[in-house]
Amino acid sequence: MNAILSHNRFGLTEPVYRSDTEAYGTKPSVRLRGFTRRFGDNAIIDGLDLDLAPGELVSLLGRSGSGKTTLLRTLAGLDGTSGQDVSIPAARAVVFQDARLLPWKRVWENVALGLKGKDIRKRAEQALREVGLGHRLDAWPLTLSGGEAQRTALARALVRDPQLLLMDEPFAALDALTRLRVHELVLKLWRIHKPTVMLVTHDVDEAIALSDRILVLDKGRIVAEERIDTPRGERLALTVALREKLLGCLGTGHISEDDDLTVVFDDKPNIPFSPSDPF
Numbered sequence: 243m244n245a246i247l248s249h250n251r252f253g254l255t256e257p258v259y260r261s262d263t264e265a266y267g268t269k270p271s272v273r274l275r276g277f278t279r280r281f282g283d284n285a286i287i288d289g290l291d292l293d294l295a296p297g298e299l300v301s302l303l304g305r306s307g308s309g310k311t312t313l314l315r316t317l318a319g320l321d322g323t324s325g326q327d328v329s330i331p332a333a334r335a336v337v338f339q340d341a342r343l344l345p346w347k348r349v350w351e352n353v354a355l356g357l358k359g360k361d362i363r364k365r366a367e368q369a370l371r372e373v374g375l376g377h378r379l380d381a382w383p384l385t386l387s388g389g390e391a392q393r394t395a396l397a398r399a400l401v402r403d404p405q406l407l408l409m410d411e412p413f414a415a416l417d418a419l420t421r422l423r424v425h426e427l428v429l430k431l432w433r434i435h436k437p438t439v440m441l442v443t444h445d446v447d448e449a450i451a452l453s454d455r456i457l458v459l460d461k462g463r464i465v466a467e468e469r470i471d472t473p474r475g476e477r478l479a480l481t482v483a484l485r486e487k488l489l490g491c492l493g494t495g496h497i498s499e500d501d502d503l504t505v506v507f508d509d510k511p512n513i514p515f516s517p518s519d520p521f
């Protein structure tokens with residue numbers, strides 16, 4: 243069980259205890275039925291059904307070109323969904339792989355960008371404190387480290403109090419140690435604010451460490467799904483077993499299922515090799 247404070251951005255009240263695996267609400271936060279997205283004649287997303295429960299943290303794995311970003315853009319409302327059976331929350335925020343900060347605006351101004359109403363600086367300040375950057379409010383983005391820039395992007399998303407937080411490989415450009423620290427931070431913030439999260443990642447271990455559920459997308463369809471009930475603190479042993487299975491679903495990301503995976507030697511019989519061999 244994790245002791246957290248009940249969610250009120252401007253006045254933290256009594257603690258609420260919530261386990262990692264507590265059941266979520268029954269009414270989905272995100273619901274797609276038979277969703278299709280075409281570019282020309284190609285159905286990049288092909289008749290997809292998807293439900294995300296409120297407060298659920300779901301990772302989306304898939305080879306390059308499988309449609310992950312296209313799906314994320316749909317959930318962000320950045321792509322046309324008209325005439326389709328799509329239900330997404332109104333309050334959404336996106337964190338991209340690059341922090342996308344405006345270099346001519348100070349850190350707090352980047353976080354406050356587009357906010358309306360009173361106490362905008364105060365709200366930005368509060369969000370920046372939450373990501374551990376209360377001391378860099380007036381800094382210029384170009385003076386931030388990669389991890390700090392991504393934390394600023396996270397603060398900019400959080401300050402909007404999103405019901406749905408979408409993240410497109412937000413940790414990919416960070417070094418291994420910084421990535422682990424930002425994982426911890428994201429989990430801490432997620433436990434406090436409980437947005438529904440869709441995380442696009444290429445990193446199977448990251449998906450196992452963070453998620454309630456992992457989806458594997460291939461050619462615009464969900465081809466594998468793993469629900470993880472093991473508490474996050476106890477996932478190391480699980481990782482070893484589950485990563486092989488998920489890597490099997492993914493291939494290497496470079497070799498397609500249609501490729502001929504047979505090597506022919508002159509003096510030996512055909513030797514098949516596996517997409518997970520380290521080439």
Ligand SMILES: Nc1ncnc2c1ncn2[C@@H]1O[C@H](COP(=O)(O)OP(=O)(O)OP(=O)(O)O)[C@@H](O)[C@H]1O
Pocket residue numbers: 281286304305306307308309310311312313
């Ligand atoms: N605006 C567009 N016009 C035409 N084709 C597009 C457009 N956007 C995406 N595609 C195509 O849709 C397919 C899926 O792209 P998408 O970016 O969703 O894949 P992805 O799984 O996120 O890949 P990656 O892991 O490499 O980022 C690709 O073949 C891409 O070329």
